[in-house]
Amino acid sequence: MPTIEDIARLANVSIATVSRVFNNKPDVSEKTRERVLQIARELGYEPSMPARSLIKGKTGIVGLIVPDISNPYYSEIVRGIEDTCRTRRYNVILCNADNKREKEFEYIDILKNRWVDGVIFHCDYFSEEHYEAFARKNIPIVLAGRATAYDVPYVAIDNFKAAFDAVNYLISLGHERIGLIHGPLDGMKETIDSVDRLMGYKKALSEAGLKICEDLIAEGDFKAKGGYEAAGKILKAGVKPTAIFAVSDIMAIGALNAVLDFGLKCPEDVSVVGFDNIDLSEITRPPLTTIAQPMYNIGSVAAEILINLINGESVERKRIILDHKLVIRSSCKSI
Amino acid sequence: MPTIEDIARLANVSIATVSRVFNNKPDVSEKTRERVLQIARELGYEPSMPARSLIKGKTGIVGLIVPDISNPYYSEIVRGIEDTCRTRRYNVILCNADNKREKEFEYIDILKNRWVDGVIFHCDYFSEEHYEAFARKNIPIVLAGRATAYDVPYVAIDNFKAAFDAVNYLISLGHERIGLIHGPLDGMKETIDSVDRLMGYKKALSEAGLKICEDLIAEGDFKAKGGYEAAGKILKAGVKPTAIFAVSDIMAIGALNAVLDFGLKCPEDVSVVGFDNIDLSEITRPPLTTIAQPMYNIGSVAAEILINLINGESVERKRIILDHKLVIRSSCKSI
């Protein structure tokens, strides 16, 4: 593998000149530039990134930690991140935590090794432990998809308001017995999505003067099967729900199947609302009414902020709440 | 950010000793080791990867190029790759080509910059152009999910046989008018999945003495919508199919919806078979009979081979065909 020295020798110039050529510095004669480039091409020379990084103190690499790459919600966020990083000439090191807390920390440690210029972190739950793991680092970090009270930049949506809107929509359709499939709570009191969405649900209900019935609330795991089982629990309880709101489309799809398997029809017998608006929500039958999250944008805005932070540019807003939107399809009908 | 020198000074040892400690070399007294570690901890020292890589000539990073991260087939492969890379202490740089040929080449170029020790490449179609783009490099590469005639290691399945098996199953159920939704062909003659699967379909038909009817064959794009439209085309044609084989689950789901929207029922009126066995195939109604591809293993075996190649270990088998398997669920019934 040729080095800058090989090129310099063959081109009869100093390594400094070769370096200038490859960094597009102005003061190199056109003739020299051509010659250097020509020889480099012939030898298949490529500047060594590690050597460059060593001097510059930057790698041009961004670390990305996500809980589960196979979840379409995350893969869409990853797309957004990856795309804007590419246009800004950054590469992304992907770390899939596989829904395991230990792996998250394992990756945080790995990424601290000065490989990456910054990290985008997406977790279910941003704890003090996480905060401290990052705090000791002086590389920038931004949270994707999750707001936090800690002093960390983030890009997210208003989960409370989103759930509130979804349930309100159902109420406006005349539904009174509305089931909820929420995400894992793990006994957390902190502000996490699942809690926010649960609160939004309760708020909408109580504002409408409807009472909250625990039999209508079940916990899922953000997987189809969990949604299926949670819906089963709700459907089996005494109070027959006329609608179910699942806080993720995947769980909503599970719920849809549970409805079918109970011999009921959607939306005739029970309306279903999802959350996320992943591609899939359009191709179910019936297509899912859902809360659209701007996944791609969450990723791309997070990446944008991170890269600005890395470059020391001033970032006006570090805590961004993006808009959600109710997407009405045909999985709900009025009573 | 502290360097090895800072630690050495504070610990009253030479930088060589500090280096030894951090590389777990045996000849350091326990006392010294402790002291060094202690001070390093206090200062939050982490060895600089770029500096290490510069010397070693290795980065411990593997490049991964996939056509579309948001496709569950690929995300499962990515999981496999990421997992085994992690256990082998490699990181992966994710490159999402977004189904665009130019981006593939753009990424090949980027990865050539000696950041990565090797690359795993997954594309729809491995052309001469690709081969040459890599050939000029002396870093190892392995193809995931795709066999090739070029001298490149790969991990794949036997697509021809798999399609053959799927269609044969349908034939064994008594079906005679079997539709096929294949992938994009792009006028390629080379050995690509879509072509292989198409051939497998034709072979099964002709072996059974059934004639091939072009009206029963339509092209999809590996998306649900494409599958939906292709199925529509097939369903609309004169010959009423009693079964449809889509060469990807996602397209099969589209087909399932088309069947419904035509006022038909699956499996009563038309049986549907998919391909891949992504998680989703289990949660459709009816659950999809499909050809299971070992996605996770494809990824993990590919990573294993690549890493062995990187480490100069001899790799006995460089061209691996993993087993596929027919998974029978309830989307098919006998005639």
Next chain:
DNA sequence: GTGAAAGCGCTAACAG
């Protein structure tokens, strides 16, 4: 416009 030389932070002989 171009070159010489001093590092960037670390590893790996080689000495002791």
Next chain:
DNA sequence: CTGTTAGCGCTTTCAC
């Protein structure tokens, strides 16, 4: 067991 030293391949003053 520990220290000295010579680079790894490149960028960046500072001269000329």
